[in-house]
Amino acid sequence: MTAPALNLGLDHVALRTYDIDATARFYTEALGFQFLHEWSAPEAGVKRCIFLDAGDDRVIELFDAGSTPPGGSARTIDAEHRPSDEERASAATLVHFAIRTEDPTALFQRAIDAGARPLMAPAQIETTGAIPMTLQVGFVYGLNGEVIEFIKRPHMRRV
Incomplete structure (x- = not known):
């Protein structure tokens, strides 16, 4: 019996957003992504999350500014103070x-x-x-x- 493939390809990219509604409109209306699902999981630090289909069942996952999703900072993000492009680039992996x-x-x-x-x-x-x-x-x-x-x-x- 053949073992199932462990790596089935890239599934999604997750973004924390300053304005989740504006970001969802940008990706759907300007870039052609399709709305899939909206959900929350307060016990996991997720107040609001939207899945958008990027094509071929690949997803962009949008988190609202008040969420603290796994892999993100334990602090909510502040829409009033956005890092400069240089600050973001110097710390981003x-x-x-x-x-x-x-x-x-x-x-x-x-x-x-x-x-x-x-x-x-x-x-x-x-x-x-x-x-x-x-x-x-x-x-x-x-x-x-x-x-x-x-x-x-x-x-x-x-x-």
């Missing part, structure tokens, strides 16, 4: 997360129009290495300071 798209420029512009701030305008990148690739990428700061990459890349195969 998650550098960015990427959304695959056929049109990085169009999705980048939709994000900007919906309140994101530009970090790097879409550009073509030529990589070197065992399998050189041509990528198209652009980056924005989301509504909570999260860095979002929009990427078009070829399907990669293991070598």
Whole structure:
């Protein structure tokens, strides 16, 4: 009998939000995510959480500012004092997360129009290495300071 696969792929990315409703609107209306579920678990420090489908059953999990979810700080976040981009980048271990798209420029512009701030305008990148690739990428700061990459890349195969 074959053992089941232990790693079934990336499941979700979790964000603490300063304004959960505005963030949910940004991801659904501007970036095309789909609302899945809203829940709470006060005994686990979660006052309000929203699951948004990013495609292929991958999820963005949004926590409200008053929640203290596992892996986050034990303190709620203060919407009045947001860290600067430099402060956040100096302490963050998650550098960015990427959304695959056929049109990085169009999705980048939709994000900007919906309140994101530009970090790097879409550009073509030529990589070197065992399998050189041509990528198209652009980056924005989301509504909570999260860095979002929009990427078009070829399907990669293991070598």
